[in-house]
Amino acid sequence: MIDHALPGDAIAVTGLVKRFGSRTVLDSIDLRVPSGQVIGLLGLNGSGKSTLIKCLLGLLRTDAGSTLVLGTNAWELADREKSRIGYVPQEATLYPWLTIRQTVAYVSSFYPRWDRAWGEELLARWDLPPGQKTGVLSVGQKQKLALVLALGHRPDLLILDEPVASLDPVARRWFLEAVLETTADGAGTVLFSTHITSDLERVASHVAILREGHVVFHDEIDLLKDRVKRLRLEASADLPADLAVPGLLRAEVEGTRALLTVDGVTPALLADLRQRLHTNVFVDDLNLEEIFLELHSGTAAHPHTAR
Amino acid sequence: MSRSDPIFVVHPSSGVPIYRQLIDQVEALVAGGQLQPGDTVPSVRQVAAALGINMMTVSKAWSRLEADGLLQRDRGRGMVVAVSRETRSLADRKGQVRALVDQAVVRGLQLGLSPAQILAVVKSSLEEKSS
Numbered sequence: 001m002i003d004h005a006l007p008g009d010a011i012a013v014t015g016l017v018k019r020f021g022s023r024t025v026l027d028s029i030d031l032r033v034p035s036g037q038v039i040g041l042l043g044l045n046g047s048g049k050s051t052l053i054k055c056l057l058g059l060l061r062t063d064a065g066s067t068l069v070l071g072t073n074a075w076e077l078a079d080r081e082k083s084r085i086g087y088v089p090q091e092a093t094l095y096p097w098l099t100i101r102q103t104v105a106y107v108s109s110f111y112p113r114w115d116r117a118w119g120e121e122l123l124a125r126w127d128l129p130p131g132q133k134t135g136v137l138s139v140g141q142k143q144k145l146a147l148v149l150a151l152g153h154r155p156d157l158l159i160l161d162e163p164v165a166s167l168d169p170v171a172r173r174w175f176l177e178a179v180l181e182t183t184a185d186g187a188g189t190v191l192f193s194t195h196i197t198s199d200l201e202r203v204a205s206h207v208a209i210l211r212e213g214h215v216v217f218h219d220e221i222d223l224l225k226d227r228v229k230r231l232r233l234e235a236s237a238d239l240p241a242d243l244a245v246p247g248l249l250r251a252e253v254e255g256t257r258a259l260l261t262v263d264g265v266t267p268a269l270l271a272d273l274r275q276r277l278h279t280n281v282f283v284d285d286l287n288l289e290e291i292f293l294e295l296h297s298g299t300a301a302h303p304h305t306a307r
Numbered sequence: 308m309s310r311s312d313p314i315f316v317v318h319p320s321s322g323v324p325i326y327r328q329l330i331d332q333v334e335a336l337v338a339g340g341q342l343q344p345g346d347t348v349p350s351v352r353q354v355a356a357a358l359g360i361n362m363m364t365v366s367k368a369w370s371r372l373e374a375d376g377l378l379q380r381d382r383g384r385g386m387v388v389a390v391s392r393e394t395r396s397l398a399d400r401k402g403q404v405r406a407l408v409d410q411a412v413v414r415g416l417q418l419g420l421s422p423a424q425i426l427a428v429v430k431s432s433l434e435e436k437s438s
Binding site: 173176183202204222223225226284285286287288290 | 321325327
């Protein structure tokens with residue numbers, strides 16, 4: 001589908017394959033992220049999110065395909081490109097004997113574009129005492145410090161692996177604001193993996209859903225919500241157990257009632273159902289978490305029937 | 308922006324996409340006369356910052372409203388409510404509210420509320436919001 005990386009792409013992945021031994025963890029991944037986009041990477045544990053992120057950063061070598069980050073092959077990223085990337089790993093690695101101030105000074109020395117005032121502001125905003133040794137910080141504080149280190153040089157591309165898992169709701173909101181500030185001028189690109197769908201719905205315009213090493217959906221979040229709906233059928237007579245509906249993700253039929261989750265609901269489809277089955281059809285909107293669960297209900301190909 | 312700025316509320320985790328929530332609210336404000344032809348609507352940046360949401364989402368809502376002819380771009384002033392728009396009929400506005408009420412009533416009945424109890428809920432909401 002994607003032949004070339006466009007000049008405006010922060011990330012352009014085509015046919016990426018990653019194997020660990022005989023196990024294929026990522027299977028022909030295509031993912032194009034234009035500059036300035038905020039995209040969320042959503043998937044269950046073990047779906048390949050962290051592996052994909054490590055391939056993008058050149059921390060893991062891919063087995064096939066092309067992985068371009070800021071226009072350069074990820075495995076060959078040089079210092080110049082790396083200084084334009086901010087990365088927060090799942091678990092921050094810090095030197096416990098350094099204070100927060102010393103850590104910031106040390107890390108910032110690697111970045112020609114480090115913005116001191118911005119770094120100081122983030123430390124103050126997140127209540128990180130500069131004199132404190134990092135070894136005694138809580139998990140949440142360490143994660144905040146890692147964020148400061150990733151944001152302080154105002155990166156063109158910010159990559160975050162489960163950045164908010166250990167933050168409390170207040171810190172999470174601050175973090176999301178900082179992410180939005182990164183992209184406010186329309187240039188900064190953000191990719192973050194998470195399983196907290198409500199954060200993603202707020203700040204990300206796009207989502208890529210990973211399932212067992214495949215990208216099963218990649219588009220605008222709004223479009224996903226417009227497409228996938230739950231239909232409640234209430235008929236006067238018993239409904240057939242095997243409902244043939246295009247785009248059916250899941251079905252529960254119980255006598256005269258049925259619950260269907262359908263990808264690609266159109267007025268024509270609703271009219272057809274009403275006429276064909278002599279049934280009332282009510283349409284329920286689904287949020288991202290509900291859609292994510294429906295995509296993972298595991299019965300997509302074989303809708304099951306409730307007794 | 309002029310006079311009292313329109314206030315938008317969004318629920319990111321609703322099944323209704325955020326841009327649609329914004330479109331619905333602008334349409335309702337125009338239909339109800341709180342936004343008059345020629346009034347400026349807040350900029351994409353202002354709305355995104357105030358609500359803590361992605362700018363693209365707001366931009367999309369404003370573009371759709373422009374394409375529908377409800378808003379128009381005014382050089383130097385940003386987006387304004389279009390002048391040539393005839394106000395929607397009462398029946399049309401009632402129809403919009405009816406669709407929402409239907410949903411609420413169905414949920415009320417499912418939860419075992421009596422018609423009188425459902426009416427009481429609607430009444431108390433009206434009293435709060437219209438005061």
